Amino acid sequence: MTWFKNLSTGKKVLLCVGLWIALVIVVYALTGSSGKNDEYQPQNEFQLDPWVSIHIGGLDLSINKAVLYLFLTAAATTATMIWIARKMRQRPNNVQTAVEAVYDLANNNITRGNMPAEYARKWFPFVGALFFFLLFANLIGYIPLPTNSHETTSIFGFEIPSFALYAATANISVPLVLTLVVWFSYHVEGVRARGVRGYLATFIPSGTPGLLKPLLFVIEVISHFVRIISLSVRIFANLLAGHLLILFMAGGMVTLLGLAALGVVTLPVAIVFFIFETVLIAGLQAFIFATLTAIYLGGAVSEAGH
Amino acid sequence: MHALQVIGAGGGDFLVKPGVGVMVWTLIAFGVTILLLRKFAFPPIQEALDKRRVTIEQSIEHAEQTRKEADALLREYRERLREAREQADDIVVRARRGAEKVHEDAIVEAKRSRxxxxxxxxxxxxxxTRRALDQIRSEVADLTVLATEKVTRKTLDDADHRRLIEEALEEFDFSELAGDERTGAATNGGERS
Known part of the structure; x- marks a missing residue:
């Protein structure tokens, strides 16, 4: 292998890529266009089938995959946090240090950094719970769980649902309703802080010429409504896109196109995306959602408007 | 591209269609989470962090206090050391001066006593010397009387002659004997011979 070490970095990369392409060609020559499945519908990975049908009045409260993930998220969030809280030590171990760092991020950075101290005390449980809930929801979304009710797989002779990736936050309903809670909360808090007239007055920046006032007010109202979309769709789209990318790269494309050899190329990409999503996107999107929540709340109550 | 077409054609609308049921479940799940976290998780964590912060602050304060005390102590010791050194110097100077004085006194005393x-x-x-001169004088007088008696073969009237001789001896200046005995002696001898 000494000859390999003696090559320059560029040549090493070229050699590896060449070997990779050769591998693709070999696999293609062996498998041809096998593996095509016209029945396969990738979007069905995100299909919500009612597993336990519950209807109350006109409301469909059936338990489906999203609800299962919500339960898992709530259970994992509360169990982890309470477990850590019970084990708080004066001299922390590594896990406690990590949780403390995240807690401190939620408390000081996200909440206190964006609103006055008395509101931070009042709203931290909400913002903090939101952050941890979304963080766990996103992270659980990258653990393969046997949740595919269309396909089954056999493990030690038992037929169980196929393993699949799904996330509560990859469903628009979840971030949308949380966004609505945030949206109403910050408006209510703004009105409580300065009354209806006073709060609406903050929509118009001071020093605006009289003629522009109605226009600016309308723009501001629209921007508040746009927040509902932007806040919810940001996390939803990120998570859905991440899951779709992993899905397609890890086999979806191969199945749809019937090119088994393509898997040699896409599988490493899927792994890279998986790591990228879990390490960065899951935490980042939870952080952004919580931070924007705190900013909206802070903006509604602070003296300078927003 | 095929895949995207499939999504479009196969009916992926549900991907972006909100469902009220999931929303209600979300509110329930999040509501339970926030209640539990607020009641059982956040307060102990906050309390532990506050406690640690207080402990750290106290430790720092305590350390600072100790440092200050140590500094004060050090300053005091330095001051004392300086004082002690000054005193020691003073004692040495005084002792040297005393010794010199004793030495000088001793010299003066010795000179005086000498x-x-x-x-x-x-x-x-x-x-x-005076006593010797007196004795010599009386001896000389006696010898003169004796010598005169021998020469004159007659006894001199003691009182008369003695008076005469003494008058004659008065004329000799013996004081030179007291000043310079040898000269005096020589003079005496010369006079006598």
């Missing part, structure tokens, strides 16, 4: 002794000796010598 001079006294010399003075005493001188006085003794003068006294002795």
């Amino acid at each position: 001079e006294e002794m010399m003075e005493q000796t001188r006085r003794d010598i003068q006294q002795e």
Whole structure:
């Protein structure tokens, strides 16, 4: 292998890529266009089938995959946090240090950094719970769980649902309703802080010429409504896109196109995306959602408007 | 591209269609989470963090206090050391001065006592000299009387002659004997011979 070490970095990369392409060609020559499945519908990975049908009045409260993930998220969030809280030590171990760092991020950075101290005390449980809930929801979304009710797989002779990736936050309903809670909360808090007239007055920046006032007010109202979309769709789209990318790269494309050899190329990409999503996107999107929540709340109550 | 077409054609609308049921479940799940976290998770964590912060602050304060005390102590010791050194220097200086004074006193005393002794000796010598001169004078008078008697073969009337001789001897100046004995002696001898 000494000859390999003696090559320059560029040549090493070229050699590896060449070997990779050769591998693709070999696999293609062996498998041809096998593996095509016209029945396969990738979007069905995100299909919500009612597993336990519950209807109350006109409301469909059936338990489906999203609800299962919500339960898992709530259970994992509360169990982890309470477990850590019970084990708080004066001299922390590594896990406690990590949780403390995240807690401190939620408390000081996200909440206190964006609103006055008395509101931070009042709203931290909400913002903090939101952050941890979304963080766990996103992270659980990258653990393969046997949740595919269309396909089954056999493990030690038992037929169980196929393993699949799904996330509560990859469903628009979840971030949308949380966004609505945030949206109403910050408006209510703004009105409580300065009354209806006073709060609406903050929509118009001071020093605006009289003629522009109605226009600016309308723009501001629209921007508040746009927040509902932007806040919810940001996390939803990120998570859905991440899951779709992993899905397609890890086999979806191969199945749809019937090119088994393509898997040699896409599988490493899927792994890279998986790591990228879990390490960065899951935490980042939870952080952004919580931070924007705190900013909206802070903006509604602070003296300078927003 | 095929895949995207499939999503579009196969009906992926549900991907972006909100469902009220999931929303209600979300509110329930999040509501339970926030209640539990607020009641059982956040307060103990906050309390532990606050406690640690207080402990750290106290430790820092305590350390600062200790440092200050140590500094004060060090300053005090330095001050004391300086004082002690000054005192020691003072003592040494005083002792040296005392010793010098004793030494000088001793010299002065010794000189004085030597001079006294010399003075005493001188006085003794003068006294002795005077006594010797008186004795010589009386011896000379006697010898003269004796010699005169021998020469004249007759006894001199003691009182008369003695008076005469003494008158004659008065004319001799013996004082030179007291000043310079040898000269005096020589003069005496010369006079006598």
